[in-house]
Amino acid sequence: MKITSSRISQLIFLAIFFVLFINTEYRGKDEISAAVNSFFRANPLVAISYLLSTKTMTLLILPGILMFVFSLLLGRFFCGWICPLGTIIDLFTNRIKKILPLKFLKTTFKYYLLFTLLFAALFNINMAGVLDPIAILVRALTFFFYPLFGHSVKLGWTGLYSLMGDNRDHIDFMYAFLRDYILPFRDTLYPLAFISFLLFALIILLERYEERNWCKNLCPLGTLLGLLSRFSLFRRLPKKLCADCRECKNICPTAFDEDILQKQDCILCMDCTLKCKFNRVKFSSVFKGRRTKEKTPVVLGRRVFLGSLLSGFFLAKSFAFQSPREQERLLRPPGAQKEGEFLKKCVRCGECIKVCLRNALYPDLFKSGFYGMFTPVFIPRLGYCEYNCNLCGQVCPTGAIPNQPIEEKKKSVMGVAVFDKNLCLPYAKKINCIVCEEHCPVPGKAIKFELSEERDYTGKKVTLKRPYIADELCTGCGICENKCPLEGKSAVEVFAKVKKSKHGAQ
Amino acid sequence: MDRRDFLKLGLSSIFFAGLPKIIFAQGTSTLSVSEGKDYAAITRNAINALGGIQKFVKKGDVVVIKPNLGWDRKPEYAATTNPFVLKAIAEECIKAGAKKVKVFDNPCNDPRRCYENSGTNGALKGLKDVELKQMEDERYKNVRINGVALKEWELYDEALSANVFINVPIAKHHSLTRLTLALKNMMGIMGGNRGYIHRNMEDSLSDINKVVKSHLVVIDATRILLNHGPQGGSLNDVKVVNKVIASTDIVAADAYATTLFGLNPQDIAATVTAYKRGLGEMNLSKIKVIKA
Numbered sequence: 082m083k084i085t086s087s088r089i090s091q092l093i094f095l096a097i098f099f100v101l102f103i104n105t106e107y108r109g110k111d112e113i114s115a116a117v118n119s120f121f122r123a124n125p126l127v128a129i130s131y132l133l134s135t136k137t138m139t140l141l142i143l144p145g146i147l148m149f150v151f152s153l154l155l156g157r158f159f160c161g162w163i164c165p166l167g168t169i170i171d172l173f174t175n176r177i178k179k180i181l182p183l184k185f186l187k188t189t190f191k192y193y194l195l196f197t198l199l200f201a202a203l204f205n206i207n208m209a210g211v212l213d214p215i216a217i218l219v220r221a222l223t224f225f226f227y228p229l230f231g232h233s234v235k236l237g238w239t240g241l242y243s244l245m246g247d248n249r250d251h252i253d254f255m256y257a258f259l260r261d262y263i264l265p266f267r268d269t270l271y272p273l274a275f276i277s278f279l280l281f282a283l284i285i286l287l288e289r290y291e292e293r294n295w296c297k298n299l300c301p302l303g304t305l306l307g308l309l310s311r312f313s314l315f316r317r318l319p320k321k322l323c324a325d326c327r328e329c330k331n332i333c334p335t336a337f338d339e340d341i342l343q344k345q346d347c348i349l350c351m352d353c354t355l356k357c358k359f360n361r362v363k364f365s366s367v368f369k370g371r372r373t374k375e376k377t378p379v380v381l382g383r384r385v386f387l388g389s390l391l392s393g394f395f396l397a398k399s400f401a402f403q404s405p406r407e408q409e410r411l412l413r414p415p416g417a418q419k420e421g422e423f424l425k426k427c428v429r430c431g432e433c434i435k436v437c438l439r440n441a442l443y444p445d446l447f448k449s450g451f452y453g454m455f456t457p458v459f460i461p462r463l464g465y466c467e468y469n470c471n472l473c474g475q476v477c478p479t480g481a482i483p484n485q486p487i488e489e490k491k492k493s494v495m496g497v498a499v500f501d502k503n504l505c506l507p508y509a510k511k512i513n514c515i516v517c518e519e520h521c522p523v524p525g526k527a528i529k530f531e532l533s534e535e536r537d538y539t540g541k542k543v544t545l546k547r548p549y550i551a552d553e554l555c556t557g558c559g560i561c562e563n564k565c566p567l568e569g570k571s572a573v574e575v576f577a578k579v580k581k582s583k584h585g586a587q
Numbered sequence: 588m589d590r591r592d593f594l595k596l597g598l599s600s601i602f603f604a605g606l607p608k609i610i611f612a613q614g615t616s617t618l619s620v621s622e623g624k625d626y627a628a629i630t631r632n633a634i635n636a637l638g639g640i641q642k643f644v645k646k647g648d649v650v651v652i653k654p655n656l657g658w659d660r661k662p663e664y665a666a667t668t669n670p671f672v673l674k675a676i677a678e679e680c681i682k683a684g685a686k687k688v689k690v691f692d693n694p695c696n697d698p699r700r701c702y703e704n705s706g707t708n709g710a711l712k713g714l715k716d717v718e719l720k721q722m723e724d725e726r727y728k729n730v731r732i733n734g735v736a737l738k739e740w741e742l743y744d745e746a747l748s749a750n751v752f753i754n755v756p757i758a759k760h761h762s763l764t765r766l767t768l769a770l771k772n773m774m775g776i777m778g779g780n781r782g783y784i785h786r787n788m789e790d791s792l793s794d795i796n797k798v799v800k801s802h803l804v805v806i807d808a809t810r811i812l813l814n815h816g817p818q819g820g821s822l823n824d825v826k827v828v829n830k831v832i833a834s835t836d837i838v839a840a841d842a843y844a845t846t847l848f849g850l851n852p853q854d855i856a857a858t859v860t861a862y863k864r865g866l867g868e869m870n871l872s873k874i875k876v877i878k879a
C-alpha cells in the first residue's frame with residue numbers, strides 16, 4: 082500500500098495537536114506558548130461565528146480568516162490534510178464494517194445545521210463551538226480521556242507504593258518524567274465528561290454507516306469549507322466515474338456517493354490519483370484546458386435559508402431563560418466582564434478549563450441557561466483562582482477571556498465574597514479561625530477582622546477575631562471559599578458582583 | 588538507626604567534641620544567631636556554632652528538610668524560606684555523608700508554582716542526592732497522636748521515616764497566632780483539612796511537635812514579614828534582618844525569633860503552650876545564645 086502525502090501530513094498534524102494539547106498546562110513557566118490554541122485560531126468556523134456575533138474584528142481570528150481564503154483558493158484541504166478529528170476517524174473507519182448509509186443524512190441537513198449556528202451567532206449566541214470538530218475533540222480529551230489516563234497511571238503508581246513502599250523511589254524518575262511532561266497535574270472529575278465523550282463516540286459510531294459520515298453529512302466546519310471549495314481554483318478530472326472502471330467510488334472517502342464528483346465534499350486526499358490503475362486522474366487549475374459549465378447542485382435554496390433563520394432565532398432567543406438563583410453564583414473566569422459579551426466570544430473549546438491550575442473552572446450545563454452549555458464557570462468551593470496566574474487568558478483563542486498582563490489580572494474582579502454569619506465560626510460558635518484571612522492573597526488583605534471581647538458558650542473570656550470583607554479590595558478569587566475549613570458549605574462565598582445582564586443586551 | 592540512638596550518638600559526640608559542659612547542663616538550651624549578607628555563609632556559621640552538621644547527620648542518613656514554601660511568592664516578599672539558606676543546609680548534609688536529602692512542603696497555593704517562584708527549584712537544581720519533592724496523597728499515614736487537641740491525624744510518611752528532620756521556617760507574621768515560626772511550620776507535614784486545627788491552634792501544634800521532633804531548627808530571618816502574613820505580597824511589610832537562627836530546641840528558637848518582631852515569647856500562645864508542655868525552653872534568660 083502506498084502512503085499518500087496527505088496521510089503523512091495528517092499524522093504530523095495529529096501529533097502536533099496532541100503535543101499542543103498536553104502543553105496546555107502549567108509546566109513551570111508563567112507564560113504558555115501562544116501556539117497551544119493554533120487549531121482554534123486557524124479555524125474558519127470559529128472566525129466566522131465570532132465575526133457574526135460580535136460584529137467586530139480582532140487580530141486573534143486572523144489565521145482563521147486566512148484559512149478561509151486558502152480554502153477558497155485550494156478547496157477543502159483542511160479536512161484531508163489537517164483536521165485531527167478527521168484523522169482519527171480515518172484511523173478507525175477501516176476497522177468498522179459498513180452497513181447502508183443513513184438516508185436522512187443525505188439531505189440538506191448539514192446546511193440547516195451550519196446556517197442555524199451562523200444565524201444564532203448573528204443573534205448574539207455563538208454556539209458554533211458546540212459542534213465544532215476541534216472543540217468536540219478537545220473537550221472529549223479534556224473532560225474524559227485525559228483525566229481517565231491520568232487517573233489510571235496514578236492508580237498504578239499508588240498501587241506500587243502499597244506493594245513496594247519506599248522502594249518505589251528507585252523508579253521515581255520514570256514517574257517524575259510522566260508527571261512533569263505528560264500527565265495532568267491533579268485528577269479532576271468534570272461534569273459533562275460523559276456527554277463530551279458521547280459526542281465523540283457517536284462520531285466514531287457513525288462510521289458504521291459510511292466512511293467519513295460525520296465529515297460528509299454533519300460537520301459544520303466541513304460544510305463551511307465545502308461551500309468555499311466550490312469556488313476553488315482546482316478541479317479534479319475526470320469529473321465523473323469512468324464507465325469502464327468506477328473504482329473511485331470505492332477509493333474516495335467522501336466525494337463519490339454519486340457518479341459525479343461532489344466538489345464540496347472532496348477533501349483533496351489525492352487517494353484517487355495514486356490508486357487509479359489507468360493514471361487518468363489529475364488535479365488541475367480551472368483556468369487550464371477547456372472550460373466546461375459546471376452544474377452545482379442547489380443547496381442554498383430559499384428553504385434552507387429561511388429554515389435556519391428561524392431555528393437560529395429560536396436557538397438564540399427562546400432558550401434565554403436563566404434562573405436568577407443560578408445567576409447569583411454565575412462566575413466567569415477573570416477578565417470576562419459582561420456576560421453577554423462573553424457568550425458572543427466564547428467558543429467552548431475547553432482550553433481554559435484544561436489549563437486552570439487549581440481546577441476552578443468547569444464546563445457549564447445550566448447555570449447560564451441552555452446556551453451556556455460547555456462555557457467555563459468558576460466554582461470556588463472546588464478550586465480557586467490563583468493570584469499570580471493568568472494562563473486562561475493566555476490560551477483563550479478568541480479573547481473571550483482577555484489576555485491580561487498579570488498585574489492587571491490580579492485586579493480583575495470576578496465577584497465579591499460574602500460571609501454567612503450563621504456558619505462562620507467566630508460569629509456562630511465563638512471560636513477563632515480566620516483561615517480565610519490567612520489565605521487572602523491581596524496585599525493588605527481584602528478580608529480583615531475586628532477584635533471582639535466576649536464570653537464563649539462555656540463562660541470563658543475570649544478575644545474573637547471576626548472577619549469581614551473589604552469590598553473595594555475583594556476580587557472574588559475564591560480562595561477564602563475554597564479553604565474555609567467548614568465541612569460542606571463554606572461560611573464565605575463568592576457572588577457575582579454586577580447583576581449580569583440578560584443575555585444579548587449587555 | 589532509630590531516633591533514640593541518634594540522639595544518644597549526637598549527645599556523646601557533643602561531649603567528646605569537648606565543648607563547655609555548662610551549655611548542656613539541665614534546663615539550658617543553646618541557640619546560635621548569625622548575621623550577615625551572605626545567606627549561605629551565615630547559615631553555615633549558625634550550624635557550625637552548634638557543633639556542625641555532622642553532629643546531626645551521619646553517613647548514610649536520609650535527611651528531610653522541611654522549609655516553609657506555602658505561598659506562590661518571590662523570595663523578596665518574605666513569605667517563603669530563603670533558597671540560599673536551604674541550599675546551604677542541603678549541601679552541608681550531603682557533605683556530612685547523607686545518603687539522600689528530601690525537601691518538601693505541602694503548600695497552600697499551587698505546589699508547582701510555590702516551588703518555582705520561591706526560588707527553591709532553581710536553588711536545589713543539580714545538587715546530587717538532593718530532591719525537591721511533590722508530596723503525594725498516598726504517603727500520608729494515619730498516626731495516633733493522643734494529644735490534647737488531636738487524637739489522630741494524617742502525617743507524611745517520609746517525614747516520619749527520615750533519620751534526621753530539619754525544620755527550616757521563615758519568621759513571619761500571622762493574624763491568628765501572631766507569628767508563624769518553627770512550631771507552626773510542622774503543619775506542612777499534615778494532610779487532611781488542616782484549617783481545622785485553627786480552632787485550637789496552640790494545643791494542636793504542641794501535639795504534632797510531640798510526635799515528630801525536629802532534630803535541628805534553622806529559622807530563616809534573613810528578611811521577615813511584619814504584617815499581612817502569612818502571605819504578605821507587599822514589600823512594605825518586609826524588613827531585612829539578615830539573620831539566621833539555629834537550635835536543637837524548637838521552643839527556644841521560636842522564642843528568640845519572636846524578639847526580632849519586638850515581641851516577647853509570652854506574647855505567642857503557641858510558644859507558651861509548647862513550653863508548658865515540656866517541648867523546650869522559652870525563658871530568654873535561660874537560653875544560651877551564641878553569636879556566630
Ligand code: SF4
Pocket residue numbers: 159160161164165166167168214295296297300301302303304
Ligand atoms: S469534515 Fe469536519 S471533522 Fe471532517 S475532516 Fe473536515 S473539519 Fe474535520
Ligand code: SF4
Pocket residue numbers: 500504505506507514515516517518548564565566567571572573
Ligand atoms: S475560614 Fe470559614 S469559618 Fe473560618 S473564619 Fe473564615 S469564613 Fe469563618
